[in-house]
Amino acid sequence: MPYIPHTAKDIEKILKAVGAGSAEELFSQLPAASRLKGPLAIPDGLSEQDLLSHLKALSSKNSTVEEYSCFLGAGAYNHYIPSIVDAVISRSEFYTSYTPYQPELSQGTLQAIFEYQTLVCQLTGMDVANASLYDGATAVAEAALMARRITGRQGIVLASALHPEYRETVATYLTGTGDHLSQALYCAETGTTLPESIDAACDDNTACVIIQHPNFFGSLEDIEAIAEVVHRKKALLVVAVTEAVSFGLLKSLGDSGCDIAVGENQSFGNPLSYGGPYLGFMATKSEFVRQMPGRLIGQTVDREGRRAFCLTFATREQHIRRERATSNICTNHGLCALAASVHMVSLGSGGLRKLAALNLSKAEYLKKKLKESGVEAAFTSPTFNEFTVKVKGGAEAALKKLLDKKIIGGLALKRYYPELGEHLLIAATEMNSKEEMDNLAGLLK
């Protein structure tokens, strides 16, 4: 039997030691009436070789973003992952270890996550970051709950230009504790959330306003102007980022008046993998640290005064505070955080800036080519590597036509925004060549 090393002799030895005549005696605490009589209806086990053949056959029923030119973003971005990332996360000292409960045996994980926390602080311009959350959507939901704890208020205002699946996740998370949700609508001209719209959506029970930047349409939000309104209402500003490569160019959230920065770090080091596992991040101001969800690694010393790291502020967490914990999260996405760190570190400050600039260049080029084909940007605001266009005849028809030429042209927005029937959300990253973009623009002419 795979992975079970016991020989008949071993089993005999165990039974003798425990004083049982047969293994059955040990299962006597299971209710006899409910014991399964027959085998599980699961196919017989495969040899490793046959299993791999089967998995390859199954995976070949999919078409990858290498086989197709892919212009999809919308919260999951196709970026080049340097080989060093997989080399590091494939070290079994990292991937086969548990949560670092025993610091003496886990300094590798602990230091790596401490460094990750620091990198997230540097990118976001915030004071303190946690060890990770599941994904961008759940990070937003956790930020909403955190804002409630900090302010004692209940209302949550979501920008309608926040990722629709993030909004849905927040709504699901909040059903248990009274939703108090409202929306701040995007401006049809700019594609951004105007301060007036935020102002109208807030009241004196608003705990926080949650916007996305660049937002779901790819548009850059005027965070400072929004922060001014939000803070006047004595609420907190939560800014979600789904495309973390944008940090390489865009002004830091901390410098823009953000109180809680959350989002998705998948862009760093984590493959698309059909939607997961990804990497939720959260960073905030020092004064809010006790209200943060999730694990935190701190620096300290060992008995001999050497630098050491350990889990800290654990009294916020479920295993100690139980129903009064800041979150129910336990297992988080540690290995994804390690992958992200390795990618960030291997880019370095210069590399990250170049990568971000390259993404901007690609998107600007594609915008220009599309415009030459008569496909206009839908909104006036500036964008980073993703933007929305209007396609005559409807986005869905255009996507169908492109698929025939092995191009996944982007995301039709109609399903999420019924009023945007002709709108197509397009992302361009360093993975999209000039040739691909020329093809896309040519076919949409």
Added chain:
Amino acid sequence: MEANGTKGLVLEEPLIFEKSFPGRAGIGPAPSDVPEADPASVLPSKFLRKGIEGFPDISEMDAARHYTRLSQWNFGLDSGFYPLGSCTMKYNPKINETAARLPGFAMLHPYQPEHLSQGALELMHSLEGYLAEISGMEAITLQPSAGAHGELCGLLMMAAYFKAQGKPRTKIIIPDTAHGTNPASSHLAGFKVVPVKTEGKGALSVEMVRAVMDEDTAGLMLTNPNTIGLFERNIKEIADLVHSKGGLVYCDGANMNAIMGLVKLGDLGVDVVQLNLHKTFSTPHGGGGPGSGPVGVGKVLEPYLPCPRIKKEGGKYSLDFNRPDTIGRMKAFYGNFSIMVRAYSYIRRMGGAGLKRASETAILNANYIKERLKGTYHLAFDEPCMHEAVFSDKFQLGSGISTMDIAKRLIDYGYHPPTVYFPLVVHGAIMIEPTETETVDTLDRFIEVMKAIAEEAKTNPQLLKDAPTKTKIRRVDETRAAREPILRWK
């Protein structure tokens, strides 16, 4: 006995930021094949940043060395025996890693058209089927990212069910042996926790539940096998009682590794259960995730499952968003797909008979440890256990030795300590879960070491107080970490 830990060259390594040298470059992006856009002319200056203060600049080789050195300070399942109770640290098969990295799985965008994702959807659909078969539930959602996330998902479905009946219920019963995530998830789902004391019995009785179950109570959340490593024998009768009051039974399936192919939770009256793929189904824990926490439900909760569902019609797979009673969604996209690939790979490698054998062997291994250590360490409950055995430091306290000292001394012998100080109902708990993938030789050696430590506790307790001594660092000052927090490099 000589300690197992031996000498080895372990190198010091600074923080990555301390290795940084301005201008040094690692792996930059490819050159641009399109005209370069000048950010300052494309974007208004208010959107732009100058640089990223403190961000490291190091060479690729320095990065490789940095992380290799850090990894050497870690202890993984591949390093040695890791009997962490309640965590099911079984072998993480390498074929699973190969499987998850196949381009046909790793390079799929979640929004790519369904007809280009048939293999992924088929895998997910099959995995749902296998998990339903193993747990005895009607339907499975693969969406939740971890056990606690699955708990929240299941509890929100329970809340939705009562709401749909026009009679929302406000409370949930949770025994004192529960994982902390249970009350935390319940609170988040809007339920008030009604704790039940198991009063030193280790298991729930019908009477304990009867005393608190009423028609404002959504039901019972229990772990089975429970955190003491015992099967909740009265589960069927307890479930009948809960159902007779209109309630539902949530089972925390964290300990499924003990019952695959032996009993099905669905047959025992369980209405909803979460399964931890990173425990029972061999996916690695990654130093703290990612895991995956699928949820199985019986018929009554099926309409409330999160969206989308995976549908199979005429040999074609699709995502079904049209579910009017759904609770919504637990996260973006469909769940931790690459973890599902690993669990699928495990299940297909094992087959139905292999899974059953895994559970049987896990029980054998746990009982072997329990039986052979029970005179040496105080056994919390002396009866046949399931997948784990819970001891305590009661016999050692007289020498001034506590569970923490025993745990730390084990490190010097080359073992990861068991789960300690949990469950809370056992004072100074030492919770040992060997899993089925360990040989009897490994268990023998561990048992000998545990006995040697008990002896040391009597004859030379200072050895335990000083432990560990062979690790890169000694015991850490957690008080200082909390009193003078340093949560980032500056």
Added chain:
Amino acid sequence: MEFPKDLKYTKEHEWVKVEGNIATVGITDYAQDSLGDVVYVELPQEGASVTKHEPFGVVESVKAVSDLYSPLSGSVTEVNDAIVDSPEAINEDPYGDAWMIKVEISSDSDLGDLLTADEYQKFIEEEK
């Protein structure tokens, strides 16, 4: 372990010193010893009202968290901010420097059920 005779005690391990209509409240030597190294304390604002048997704050060690229960009802006249900055004082001097709040006792607050030092000592013997 010390239990000064001039103080009153509660079963939640707080001590009270009543002087006129002002009560000073802290946690006992036994409480600080059970918690271990205290790393954090959260106290109410001056002017807040506290209610008998209800939590008025929180005290945390590395691995435990405990509510602080008010032994009486009234309004907070003074808060010991010094222990918020150096919570180790709670371990070092629980009855002295590490007093927590001073409360102006409300007229209807019942002090009859507070324990004497002897009664409290007996209570914790039984609890052990």
